[in-house]
Amino acid sequence: MNITCPHCKTRLNIPDHKIPRDKDSSFKCPKCHDKVQVLVSQLNFSVPGSQKNEDAKNESMGTEGLPVQGREQALVCMDDSPERAKLVAAVQALGFYVEATGSTSSALKKMAYHVYPLVLLNESFDQNKGFKAMSTHMNELDMSLRRRICLVLFSDRLPTGDPMSALHSSVNYIVEADSLDHVEEILSSTLAEHQNFYTVYNDSMRAAGKA
Numbered sequence: 001m002n003i004t005c006p007h008c009k010t011r012l013n014i015p016d017h018k019i020p021r022d023k024d025s026s027f028k029c030p031k032c033h034d035k036v037q038v039l040v041s042q043l044n045f046s047v048p049g050s051q052k053n054e055d056a057k058n059e060s061m062g063t064e065g066l067p068v069q070g071r072e073q074a075l076v077c078m079d080d081s082p083e084r085a086k087l088v089a090a091v092q093a094l095g096f097y098v099e100a101t102g103s104t105s106s107a108l109k110k111m112a113y114h115v116y117p118l119v120l121l122n123e124s125f126d127q128n129k130g131f132k133a134m135s136t137h138m139n140e141l142d143m144s145l146r147r148r149i150c151l152v153l154f155s156d157r158l159p160t161g162d163p164m165s166a167l168h169s170s171v172n173y174i175v176e177a178d179s180l181d182h183v184e185e186i187l188s189s190t191l192a193e194h195q196n197f198y199t200v201y202n203d204s205m206r207a208a209g210k211a
Contacts, residue, residue: 008032030113074118076100077125090184104130123155150194
């Protein structure tokens, strides 16, 4: 079903099966994050047999970034591998709905329509082509958006938790590949530190009248 956000005018194509047919509902726009109401009286579901086209449109519009059952979402940017499967499982264990991709263009498209509170980026992402593009995208974000994202870099050469390496790489935290067995605990601690830091920061900005 095609729905236009009344706030930012973005056209969204929502899969029919995600919209309740028997009651009014709402969801958060993946672009402007305002609430979009869907009234039963507005429903106009697609005809049977068109689901394949609907899914293709959803991919192009980025509606896969919509919240899933109230869970936060994480984006894993890593080539398909046993290590990626292990990382995805660890992030899911933290309560996230995980989207994984091995394509730079796919990752950038997803991030254009959704702010992921956790993004995990492998240094060799997309056959060593994706790291620079993703770093550039993150550095060009408005700071109000960038502060909402905890960007974690997975590296074969940089040590876990090294703050200077993280600073030079423009990421929030670094996890060395050898630490993958402990990644769930590492990410849990990293997310807590990130949230606590910006809670204090935002409180300070509000106290100064700048937020």
